[in-house]
Amino acid sequence: MVGSAIVRKLQDEGYTTIITRTSSELDLRNQAAVTDFFDQENPDYVFLAAAKVGGILANNTYRAEFLYDNLMIESNIIHSAYKTGVKKLLFLGSSCIYPKLAPQPLKEEYLLSGYLESTNEPYAIAKITGIKLCDAYRSQYGCNFISAMPTNLYGPNDNYNLQGSHVLPALIRKFHEAKVNDEPTVEVWGTGSPMREFLHADDLADACFFLMENYNDELFVNIGTGEDVTIREAAELIKDIVGFEGELRWNTEKPDGTPRKLMDVSRLHEMGWKHRTELRQGLEMTYQDFLANEVLYIE
Numbered sequence: 001m002v003g004s005a006i007v008r009k010l011q012d013e014g015y016t017t018i019i020t021r022t023s024s025e026l027d028l029r030n031q032a033a034v035t036d037f038f039d040q041e042n043p044d045y046v047f048l049a050a051a052k053v054g055g056i057l058a059n060n061t062y063r064a065e066f067l068y069d070n071l072m073i074e075s076n077i078i079h080s081a082y083k084t085g086v087k088k089l090l091f092l093g094s095s096c097i098y099p100k101l102a103p104q105p106l107k108e109e110y111l112l113s114g115y116l117e118s119t120n121e122p123y124a125i126a127k128i129t130g131i132k133l134c135d136a137y138r139s140q141y142g143c144n145f146i147s148a149m150p151t152n153l154y155g156p157n158d159n160y161n162l163q164g165s166h167v168l169p170a171l172i173r174k175f176h177e178a179k180v181n182d183e184p185t186v187e188v189w190g191t192g193s194p195m196r197e198f199l200h201a202d203d204l205a206d207a208c209f210f211l212m213e214n215y216n217d218e219l220f221v222n223i224g225t226g227e228d229v230t231i232r233e234a235a236e237l238i239k240d241i242v243g244f245e246g247e248l249r250w251n252t253e254k255p256d257g258t259p260r261k262l263m264d265v266s267r268l269h270e271m272g273w274k275h276r277t278e279l280r281q282g283l284e285m286t287y288q289d290f291l292a293n294e295v296l297y298i299e
């Protein structure tokens with residue numbers, strides 16, 4: 001989702017020498033394969049969007065892979081970028097790097113000030129390590145490696161697998177299928193009280209391009225909207241957009257996860273960047289994209 005959004009943005013900006021690889025073409029966990037790739041392609045600028053990602057259930061179930069895969073991907077790429085003299089690299093992390101009970105909104109300096117949320121601790125540890133790798137190669141070798149922490153994302157090419165996905169694609173699919181099959185209820189996880197901030201993938205790509213052009217400092221930058229909603233509000237919104245007329249059934253056996261993770265985006269705003277897509281509009285676009293690509297998204 002993020003990689004394809006960045007490619008669309010670069011194409012819109014007129015770039016023609018964009019080098020990409022799918023995960024089946026290049027296994028980024030494989031050090032020798034990544035070394036060969038960098039030696040052959042010699043990229044000038046690297047957007048490190050590749051990661052093993054997923055929703056609350058996937059993070060909590062595949063704890064080993066979320067740690068191992070992400071550590072390998074970022075270590076291999078960041079080290080190869082240093083070795084081959086990449087001019088600039090942007091590493092993408094996640095808002096889950098912040099302590100579970102950090103004050104809200106989350107300022108960049110709250111990193112490592114408390115305990116992490118347990119459902120996604122392995123993923124968060126890997127992403128914190130990525131930030132620290134960029135910082136270490138910057139301070140020791142002078143590499144211009146920067147990091148940005150996006151909030152929860154949604155948009156085209158999202159993961160619609162109900163066991164692996166995040167909340168928005170899961171609910172788009174569940175409400176859509178319930179409407180089509182005329183089912184009376186849709187199961188929604190947790191209590192509905194956690195709050196989440198959501199950013200459209202095209203806005204994220206725009207922010208990444210902005211930072212690649214304008215930001216060269218060590219401290220990572222939060223990317224978000226600075227606004228959040230409860231999961232209950234998000235569910236009601238999607239129900240309305242999809243046109244499902246039945247009831248929500250809250251399954252409190254499923255975890256809530258962290259109570260809130262609202263980004264403080266004042267640094268990005270001060271630099272001159274702000275999101276464009278509001279949640280309702282973004283979800284309407286995403287539902288249309290889901291309808292157009294349902295066969296691809298649901299295998």
Ligand code: GDP
Pocket residue numbers: 054055056057096120152165166167168170171187188189190191194196231254255256257258
């Ligand atoms: P998180 O932001 O890392 O917690 O990841 P998610 O996007 O997976 O979950 C966000 C919140 O939405 C959690 O409180 C979930 O319990 C809740 N949620 C409600 N229904 C669903 C669902 O069908 N799938 C997912 N993934 N989360 C859901």
